[in-house]
Each structure stands twice: as structure tokens, then as C-alpha cells.
Amino acid sequence: MTPPPPLGRHRNKDGLTFDPALDDTELATVRDALARGRWADARQLLARTGDDWDRRGHRLVVLAEAPTSATWARDWLLAEPDSPDAATLLACAGVLRCLAGKETPETAHALCLAAARLAPRDPTPWLAVLILARRTGTADERVRAFDQVRARHRDHHHAHHLMAACLAERQEGDRDDPLHEVYDFAAWAAEQAPADSPLAVLPVVAHAERYRALARAGLEPGDPARSAHWTTRRARQVMKAAFDWWLEWDIDEDTADGTDTTTAATAHPRRKVDLNYLAHAKLHEGRLAEAAALLTRIGPHVTRVPWTYPDRDPAAAFRAARRTALGAT
Template identity: 65%
Template structure:
């Protein structure tokens, strides 16, 4: 039986922490607070300790790279340790986010990523930076090449597969009905190619959410359209398989686990299964993610809190 909803006061306090990209990585949260003050030694120790856990390394680098003045502090670290692949990778990803905020150039960010990649060729993280960059500024060919580079280094790279699904979902369907769109086949293939305990088992659910984002932006959003999108045979099969996978494996140890749970909870509500969504909301806690609650063009905080209220019966 699921635990009861938390007391309202505690829930409100936690709601203020919604959408923290660090998710449930408490060590990262602590290090980030010091890194924002220029204390990069703790960031150095964190990344050294992360080692070649590539999903965790990518998650931690991306979160640190989004902090204010990340470029300046990473550059200071690199000046102190010119051969540090960790410093170079953090600077590269910080440069990517700077370019995305129009506070730097894509060319400079790309150069920084390639320098970092040369220092530690086995690391997919600089290529993740290039993938994020090409998602915004590059061609489809560049994006696909960068994805291949990430996957060559880590076949199950969680963040990279989510980016690829989001990109593929935006391709125009040339012919046939939406269930024939290529994004569904890609997500199914990636899930099938991965080990049984891989979080990519949830990727087909992400594909349906990303495709809904595109369809709603194109054709308009309505409750009826949302219900129809999740009512198809393929969607129902995908949701059943993903929920069963979560019950068996859960993978609470994965750094981006809460990303998957948010997508799955969103889908379960769209499918009309609030009881199953409630179990997921209990696991999510305060670790909401903007996607998919912002789909399509919604206030993610209002959408998340409303959905959680419906699922937990507190609305």
C-alpha cells in the first residue's frame, strides 16, 4: 500500500525546491553551492570520485555547468591544472550553456568541447556538450554524428538518448498515421538493445510524450486530444511495459531516475490511471522535472502540482 500524502506544510516547503536539475544527488547539491562561490576544489574531488560512471558524470557536469559564473570558475581551475580533463570538460559544458544563453559563441563552445574530448577520449561528456550545442545550432547531420560519438563511448547514455528522442519527435511524418512515426521505432530499438535493468526501458514512454509535445504545438492541445494520444494500442503497451519494468527494477541508484519517473507519472495520468501515478509521485517527491509537465507550453509548476493533487487525492 502506498504511504499517505505528506502533511501540507512539509509539502509546501518541498515545493519550493521543484525543478532543481541536481535531482536527488545530495552530494552534487552541496558541491554546487560551494562551486558557485568559486570553491572549485570540491567540484574537482566530486568528479574524480565519479570516475567512469558516465551517466553520473554527465549529470554532474551538466548541473555544475549551468551555475552562475561556471565558465569563470572552470577557467580558473583549468589555469591551475592545465592538463585536467575534468576542468576542461566542465569549462566546455559551461561554454555550451553560455552559448545557449547567448553569452558566448557556438564556435567557441564547440572548440572547448573538442579540446576536452582530446584530453580524455573515452569520456562521452564533451560529446554530450556538442550534442546539446547542435540541438540548438547545428544541422541534423551534426546532431546525429555527435549522438553516435556519445553512444560509441557509452551505449546506454541516458541524457543523449532523451535528446535524440526529442529531436526525432520533431521530424515531420511524411506518410501514414502517427503510430508509424520513426521516433517510436528508435525508442523501442534503444530499449531492446539495452540490458534488462537499463533505464532506457522507459524511453518509449518519453518518445510518446515528446511526440505529443510536437503534435499539440502543431494541432492544438485539448483534453480529448491528450486522451486519444495515450489511448492507442502501442501507447498502452509501452506504458504497461515501462510500469512493469519500474516495479521490477526501479533503478533508484541512477542519477536521472527522477526524469524517467516524471515522464512515467505524466503518462499514467494521461492514460487515466491515477492510482499508478500516485505510486510514482510518492517516489518523485520534490524532484519534479520541467519536461514533460511543461508540455505543451504549460506552466510546469502548476501542471505538476495539479497532477500530483489529482493522483494523491489532495486536489
Template identity: 60%
Template sequence: MSPPPPPLGRPRRRAARSLDEALDDVELAAVRASLAQGRWQAARSLLVHTGDDWDRRCHRVTVLARERYTAAWARDWLLAEPDSGDAAVLLGLAVTHQALRGKAKRARARDACRAAIARMPADPTPWLGLLLLERADGTPEATERIFHEIRARYADHHHAHHLMVAHLAARRAEAGPDPLHEVYDFADWAAQQAPADSPLAILPVVAHAERYRALALAGHEPADPVGSGHWAGGRARQVMKAAFDWWLEWEHEGHPRRLVDLNFLAHAKVCEGRGAEAAALFHRIGEHLTAAPWSYPDRDPHTAFRAARATALGTA
């Protein structure tokens, strides 16, 4: 049975300090508000319009799937349109996020994702649900197998590569810093395999931040990333310069997750002490902060972001 919708009228106002995972996708934010009222037809239209723009589709489905009532409304959609692959994909991701919050069984979430895969075999999005589940409680072998299933459908899948970097960065963190750690090799490989204009060029920066998070949580790095020295080595400076140069030449204003990359890059420039370069990135980010990496290792992302931005803009 579907939950009762909130009262009709104005869309729900999100808490002032909440992170809006829709980022700058205004159309997505409007559909999310409609879905909260049970108007799943807006989600149907959005996903039809998105088509096979896989990064955008994954971003939109993921944001909608995280909402509290999405699984119930997706089931209503499936009842009305039993053959809808989009409804099955949305349900699979919604139940996945319920399972990750402890509100549904993992087996049920896996079944929902597999049902979506059966209906939409070319779509990498339901495989992302399986990747999230395997990262949480699966084996490294299964995680890598699912990642390769995603790459087989879309080799430059942005979200999947970020998840794999975070997954690999946590390996052997208890052993301490390792300049030859596999996460760096993976990030370099993915960046080199991608086309020249691919935002996966930023992945080595993401790997450096994720490795810091893992090492800090294991007690091998201080809790203040700026004072950690993690971004001070020659290899780190080379990675940061290459990524910043890529941004200057290739920035994709239309990529749905570019603000995720810009937050990682701004964070890296702040930690590197490059205030003027960080300031340029903060101007592009505006108010669209992301939890990662400003929350690393266990900080309030709003406080960290605003302090870093104020310092960088003052420097500039």
C-alpha cells in the same frame, strides 16, 4: 578575469519555484553551492569521486555547467591545473550552456568541447555538449553522428538518448500525427538494445510525450495533454504498461536521472487516466519535479505537476 563571488556564509538559496536540476543528489547540490563561491576544488573532488560512472558524471557536470559563474571558475581551475581533463570537460559544457543562452559564440563552445575530447577521449560527456549545439543549429546528419560517438563510448547513455528522442520527435510535426513516425522506432530500438535492467526501457514513454509536445506546438494536438487523446490508443497503452511493469521490477534507486524517468512515467499515467498507478509514482517522486514533461506544450510545470499529483493522490 574571474567574477567576484557572492558573499561568504550561507549557500545561495534557490528561488522557491525554481526547478532543482540536481534532483536528489545532495552531494552535487553542496558542490554547486561551493562552486558559486569560487571553490572549484569541491568540483574537482566530486568529479574524481564520480569516476567513469558516465550517467552520473554527465548529470553532475551538466548541472554544474548550467550555473552562471561556472565557466569563469573552470578557467581558474585550468590555470591552476593545466592538465586537468575534468576542468576541460566542465569548461566545455559550461561554455556550451553559455552559447545556448546567447552569452557565448557557438564556435567557441565547440572548440571548448573539442579541447575536452582531446584530453578525455573515452569520456562521452564533452560529446554531449556537441550534441546540444548540433540540435540547436546543426544538421540532422551531424546530430546523429555525434550521438553515435556518445554511444561508442557508453551505449546506454541516458541523457543522450533523451536528447535524440526530443530531436527526432520534432521532425515533420507540421504534417500531423503519424503512428509510424521514426521517433517510435528509435525509442523501441534503443529500449530493446539495452540490458533488461536499463532505464532506457522508459524511452518509448519519453518518445510519446515528446511527440505530443511537437504536435501540440504545431497545432495538431490540444494544449491540455490529458484531454488530447494522445495517450488513449492501443499502442500507447501497451507502451505505458510495459514501462510501468519495468519500473515495478527493476527500479534503480541509485540511478542519477531516475527521477526524470519517473516524472515522464507519472505524466503518462495521469494522461492515461490511471490515477492509482500515477499516485504510486508521485510518492516516489516527492518534490523532485522536472520541467519535462509537465511543461508540455507550454504550461507552468509547477502548476501542472501539483494539479496532477493532487488529482492522482485523491484518486488513490
């Protein structure tokens, strides 16, 4: 399952960029082609993606990030007025243009509704509405958009992570509430998800998102290591959430006698948590030592990245954790 991309690219002082396409090399190639006006490549990619809704949402948002995507999506839509792929790409591009201050929320929202009419089964136009509502809408509008996504794909992980971020940002009073609604939402979503769903780690993400919101409100220090509250009671809550859902995601490819079990009924089932998600949750808590240990354990399969933390540079955090891991070996 491909994770959703971060909303925008991040650049740090050494000039390295973080690629939202992640390990989807086919997507990266098509994105470059789209930037040159070759929208037929995007049409073929999305046709091959089919109704893999998580991957489709990821690919459309990444394709929409290019500055010229809206232009080429309009050209595509002129050539194929009934194309749901063209309409949804234009909707995603319109939302990202709105977040960049280049489009009005009303225009972006209208593009999303037009795409939804052409593709009534596709959750992606409603994912775009949710991305838009997070920045420009009301709490009710976010909930309605999330419900529309979930009605079409109940385990849509990008939508769930966005809702966790939205809920975590609600703040009443001048202190944290251990019964905050984001924790209930995350626990409910994890319980509802299938056993092999990445949503199982949402309770951990909820704690990380909540700390981010508290730090932004000035109720916790920007560095979690300086927070006595976080490193004591809250740390225990986070670790409990982690271990409640902690099961490795790997499937053993071979048994002791060399029999291949990956295609047989005896294969080990995919389990609840992808350790990549937990590692990146640690990164965004600022707990680099623990993240480094996880990244080392995962090895070359680190493909999951955070996407709901616009104030942090995941590329820099990733490199820092890797340096820590290499120094410990």
C-alpha cells in the same frame, strides 16, 4: 542511476524553484561551493564520480548551469591545464551560455572538442555537443554527436532522451505519421538496452515527445485531453508501449522467512522500468490522474524528473499530480 537535469531551472508564479540536482545532495552542496569560487570541491566530487558516466554527465551539466561556472572553470583550467574535469566543465558551461545567447556556437563547440581530446573515453563532452546540436546544429551533426556518446557509453540515457526529442521534432506534412522514425528509434534503443536499463521506457517517452512536437506545430491542441485523436488511437499506442515494458523496478529486500536476499544470488533481478519515468511521461502527456496514481504508488521514492521538455514546468505538474493523489486518498 541518476537522471540528467532539465536544461535550465523553472520558476512558477508561487516562487518555488525546481532544483536540477534532484536528490543528489552532495552535488547541490558542491554546486553552491562552485558558485563561490571553490572549484576544488568540484574537482573532488568529479574524482569520486569516476567513470559512472550517467552520473558524471548529470553532475557536470548541473554544475555548469551556474552563471559563474565558466569563469571558475577557466580559473581551474589555468591552475591545472591538463585537467579533463576542468575542460569538460568549461565545455558544458560554454554550451549552456550559448543556448542563453551569451556565447557563439563555434566557441562552445571548440570547447567541447578540447575537452574530448583531454578525456577520450568520456562521453560527457559529446553529450555537450549533442545538447548544443539540438538547438544550433543539423540533423547529421546531432546523429554524429549521439554516435560519439554511444560509442563511449552505449546506454547513456540522457543522450537517448535528447535524440528522441530531436527526432520527434522532425515534421513532414500536416499530420502525424504513426510510423514516424522516433518510434523506431525508441523501440530499437529499448531492445538494445540491458534488462535493468531506464531506456526500456523510451517507447513511452517517444509518444510523449511526439505529441509535444505536434502541439508546437499546431497539429494537436496544447492540452492532450482536448485531442480526440490522442485520446483514442494514440492513447492505445501509448498504453501498449507502456505495458509492453511495464515491470516494477523494486527489489524485495526480505523474503517471507526474513532472509535478506538483496546480496544473494537469489535476489530478485532489477527489472525493466522505473515507474518514476513512466509517471513523468504521464505528466507530460497531461494525464494527471494516471500520473497521480503512479506517484502515490511510488511514494517517497519519486526522484526521476523530466528533462527534455523546455516548454513545460515539471515542478508545477508534479505538485498538481500530488494534490490529485492526496485528494484521492
